[in-house]
Amino acid sequence: MLYLIGLGLGDAKDITVKGLEVVRRCSRVYLEAYTSVLTVGKEALEEFYGRNLILADREEVEQKADHILKDADVSDVAFLVVGDPFGATTHSDLILRATKLGIPYHVIHNASIMSAVGCCGLQLYKFGETVSIVFWTDTWRPESFFDRVKKNRQNGMHTLCLLDIKVKEQSLENLIKGRKIYEPPRYMTVNQAAQQLLEVVQNQRARGEEPVSEDTLCVGLARVGAEDQKVAAGTLQQMCSVDLGGPLHSLIITGGSLHPLETEMLSLFPVPERQSGSQSAERLCT
């Protein structure tokens, strides 16, 4: 049996009781380590679960899935995913491969950022299509995701923006030279996402469109589900400088008109007064 087990969003203890029981009895346990992260690392999970974990990077999962599925028809193999196993579409592929090999599978669900964002008080059923915002480079600055933000806003729906994660990436030079040297991991902050968004807003304005502006109400979220979770509701401009601490971050662009209950809930999460130390971030933004 292949078990796909969600780990939830905080730390080692956010696994379900059922999930933990399965982890402890499987013959091999993989940890998917490229679509999301917890606030604790592999070692803390291993200690709490009492099991060794095998890190599975993108290459392993997408190109060497046979390693993961080996003998899963006669023994139990667990594949652990931060959040819920279906937050990232890539895991459907693993299920399809297992099914083709005649290996049964079982899913143990857990909290996903897709639903846990409800903690800010915006109503979940009023979210439209989710978008991903990737790190721009000097030469690659995609804006196509913004069409979906626009469509959601036109329909009065909130947009959850999932922010880019770069784990185990090679520099272009190392890639070309075939050197397996990896860059340090990078996690996009709400500040970076808001700064990129403001550039898109300016490009839209130059074309005579303004579905989103500097003053559009947004919500920045960090480490949702963890003990030190932070939420701040403010304008897109404010999101450029708000200090939410370490990863993971997510950003919501609200859909325009809010239900009174949504407004009241958001008022619990004001953007903190800026301290002198955060002014440099503000300057970056303008």
Add this chain to the structure above:
Amino acid sequence: MLYLIGLGLGDAKDITVKGLEVVRRCSRVYLEAYTSVLTVGKEALEEFYGRNLILADREEVEQKADHILKDADVSDVAFLVVGDPFGATTHSDLILRATKLGIPYHVIHNASIMSAVGCCGLQLYKFGETVSIVFWTDTWRPESFFDRVKKNRQNGMHTLCLLDIKVKEQSLENLIKGRKIYEPPRYMTVNQAAQQLLEVVQNQRARGEEPVSEDTLCVGLARVGAEDQKVAAGTLQQMCSVDLGGPLHSLIITGGSLHPLETEMLSLFPVPERQSGSQSAERLCT
């Protein structure tokens, strides 16, 4: 401290390890018992948690929240919700009341139907606004939810339909006479939802519109996250008669064009061949 703790979607063991630890040390533990249900009842939860649970119906939560919050400033009180605490908007209200009373709160997230529906293989980020389908009566047959289905379809987005639950409802007669006699609980099936939808489709057609038809691809889901979960992908017409077993049910109306990976995943869940016993359900539909 007020703890809002998600119980996930299956049975007693779908609580997180963190959630269980909190339940075991709180001075009072409430179980919200009107927006969703697990596959096991209160007694099974009490046995596994080792705690007595106080059932909180809608009246208790919405009108007598002060009972729940009593002394939560000096002791720990847990409020358990099937799924994730923010699946139902009603719980924002409890948080706002607690905050006004100066009571701190903490949320322990868990799987929600809003994200666990990803198990059918449809990509979560392609879901538009969620709708609720309520039981029609002879005199009350609301169709306004269908505007949102239409808008989602126009934008190529899937619609998750949450199906009605009637728990602790009084008949009109008992309500008028002030008798606290309650009807047996009712949970809308995929069959009932599809039959109501087909009536809306026919009304739309009479107005010259046809955003959804008998042949629109839908997905019926039952007891998502439980051991005996069932999923079936087929036409809206087929959803009228597919046998998915006991509650809870949900229905997805797909957004039209599918990603090849979505199509391949849905092919894992064909509508089972009808047995003679289920033909009566089919007749109901036509």
